C-alpha cells in the first residue's frame with residue numbers, strides 16, 4: 352500500500368519502503384541516515400561514493416519535494432570507512448499538510464533499513480546576533496511548537512538526551528568552534544512575526560524553523576540515535592532590520608555549502 356491514509360500502518364509502509372530501497376540498491380542494511388535540509392544539498396557528494404540514486408517518488412510513501420532547495424532523491428553512499436549512508440533528500444514538511452505520518456515516514460524508513468544513527472539537518476532562523484547567516488549550530492534540545500506529535504495513541508516516549516550528547520561530542524571533535532542551541536519548530540509555512548521571534552527567545556529558543564522536532568521524536572521512538580545540525584540562513588524576523596526572503600535563504604546556504612558539507616562528511620565518517 353503506497354499511502355499514508357488512515358488505516359494503513361505507517362510502520363508497515365516504512366518496511367515496504369526499506370524493502371524497495373534494499374531491492375533497488377542491493378544494499379540490505381544502511382548504517383546512518385542523513386536528512387538534508389535547506390542549504391545542505393552539497394553534503395552527499397563529500398560523504399563517499401554515491402553507488403545508487405533513487406527517485407523518492409518511486410519508493411512507497413515518499414512524494415516529490417514541495418520546497419525549492421530540496422532534491423527529490425534518495426541516495427545510497429558508501430563512505431571510505433565502509434559505512435552505508437542513506438541520504439534522504441525528500442523531506443516532507445509539516446506545513447505541506449500531508450499529516451504527521453508523512454513527516455515521520457523518512458525516519459521510519461531509515462530505521463527499517465537498519466540505520467542506528469540519524470543526522471537531521473535544516474536551514475533555520477537564528478535568534479543569536481553572534482550567529483550570522485551561514486553559521487552551523489548543533490541542536491542541543493528542541494521546543495515543539497507545532498501542537499502535534501508524530502506518535503499516535505498511548506505511545507509515551509522519553510525525550511531526555513534526544514539530541515545525543517555522544518554525537519555532539521564527535522561533532523565538536525571535528526569542529527571545536529561549533530556552538531549549540533535550542534531549536535523551536537513552528538508550523539509555518541509563514542515566517543514568524545518579530546513578536547513571535549521575541550516569544551521564542553523568551554521561552555529559551557536560539558533557532559526557529561519549520562522541521563526537525565517532529566522527525567526527532569519519531570526517530571527516538573524508532574530507536575535511532577539523533578544528531579541535529581542547523582544552518583542559520585537568516586536572522587529571525589525583527590532581529591535584523593531587513594525582511595526575510597527564500598532567495599536569501601538559498602543564497603546563504605550555498606555560500607556556507609563547502610564548509611558545512613565538509614563538516615557533515617567528517618562527522619559521518621567518524
Ligand SMILES: Nc1nc2[nH]c(I)nc2c(=O)[nH]1
Pocket residue numbers: 389474475476477537539541542543559560561584585586587588595600
Ligand atoms: N520558522 C522559520 N523557519 C525558517 N526556515 C528558514 I531557512 N528560516 C526560517 C525562519 O526564520 N523561521
